[in-house]
Amino acid sequence: MKTAVFTGIRKITLEECKTPTAKGNKVLVKVNSCAICTWEQRVYTGVNKVEFPFIGGHEIAAEIVAMGDDVNRTEWAVGDKVVVGATLQCRNCYYCKTGNSQSCEHFDHSAHLEGLPYRGMGGLSEYLLVSPDCIFKYRNVDPNEACIIEPLSCVIHSVETANVQMGDFVLIIGCGIMGLLHTLLCQKKGATVIVSDVNEERLKLAKKLGASYIVNPMKNNIEEEVKKITGGIKAQVIFDTTPIPIVIQDTFKCVSNVGKIVLYSSIHPAEPVLFDPNWVHGKSIQILGTANSNDRDFMRAAQMVSEGVINLRPFVSEVYPAEKIQDAFESAAKADKFRVVVNF
CATH class of the missing domain: 3.40.50.720 (NAD(P)-binding Rossmann-like Domain)
Incomplete structure (x- = not known):
């Protein structure tokens, strides 16, 4: 699969790596669109410090393409369109267990997610292995809009x-x-x-x-x-x-x-x-x-967008294919747009 990897300040390249396999209680999603957040812009420009190599991307619209044997088939099916979020919470600490996972004690942008070759949030990859806890269904809108459900959930x-x-x-x-x-x-x-x-x-x-x-x-x-x-x-x-x-x-x-x-x-x-x-x-x-969002915020954001209560179309400024990932980041880093979206 293709994965966009930060290798240094203002350096990002598209690499080929092994596609993860869905097993147990995990689903494999194919990323359709990933928006470039200000956080990733700051990684690109060196304002946010990370250890390279690093895989960014957390505003993600995707589709389920495979499911592990333990995934609940009543709730999930291959072909479901989903947004991916809340992947960095530990779901075990006091704050997660009291409904405040957005303020997780162990929230870590540089976690090493299963199935990825390097640390990072992973959305700038062709495929992503995730827990069903971290996906939320959407409908009726284009993936280029749906990937902006994540910032809406934070708002x-x-x-x-x-x-x-x-x-x-x-x-x-x-x-x-x-x-x-x-x-x-x-x-x-x-x-x-x-x-x-x-x-x-x-x-x-x-x-x-x-x-x-x-x-x-x-x-x-x-x-x-x-x-x-x-x-x-x-x-x-x-x-x-x-x-x-x-x-x-x-x-x-x-x-x-x-x-x-x-x-x-x-x-x-x-x-x-x-x-x-x-x-x-x-x-x-x-x-x-206030920072981040939790499952409840994501569910309501996805529902509002799916039903047309909130229209995210005005915020899609530009769309780039993954093969032009460097151009996408150079454009986003100008900070004169709303969201630059990358398509896989």
Whole structure:
């Protein structure tokens, strides 16, 4: 089978390796599409440190092609279209056993998955051997869209962490794919969505996707705009989907009393951010973190996409064949697109 392997910074090649065999309680899936996440972009550019050689890819749409003897035939069949996710949780620690596998104590991007020649998440391979615990059925959409179910599942977890309520004012900072997926979900939760970004084209798309208000902080003072829109109370929930440390300071200026700030993105560089603890205490502010997703998030994301509740088509920016994997990563690394998708 073909496998895309990181061999160094800005070096990725397509290698031939042995196709795994399905046995026991494992299924073999053929990967149709794998989207290039920001995490893999950072591996490619050297920001995220891994030990080479490394196999990336975790936004995966696939099809079951073989099943081990112990796989439940009532639930699974050859030909099922599935998304692959939640492969890195140990499913044994305290957090996994209490329904919080997204925060697994042993979560490891560099685990060595069975059937792969090197460490890594493995989605940039023609075939992948997985447990039925880690696959979720989808239907009615193209694999190039279905592979984006994984980031949608992470955003579902984020929105539920914030417990967005009908009638809330929600400020979403950043109009990348994650900010726009937050926009879609919060709008469907009955919130009034305000989106902030410096990219005018992306602001227009946010408006088209359901944002009630858009703000360009390079042209307007974001604090004053949020106060004006909300009648002075500011936003009950703020999602920061950008990696920029200084942007966190803007969230402090725009959050309401008893409001919530969700730090959705990882921060690069990871610099300390100063805040007044008496303000957090006195105004009952909640500062929350969220990362990854769990089985429940994946199931609901797959269902929403399959039934057309969420349309992921606008986020497929480019599609490359696996044979042009280096070109795909060079394009994705420009960071001017939503998702670049690789087809096997």
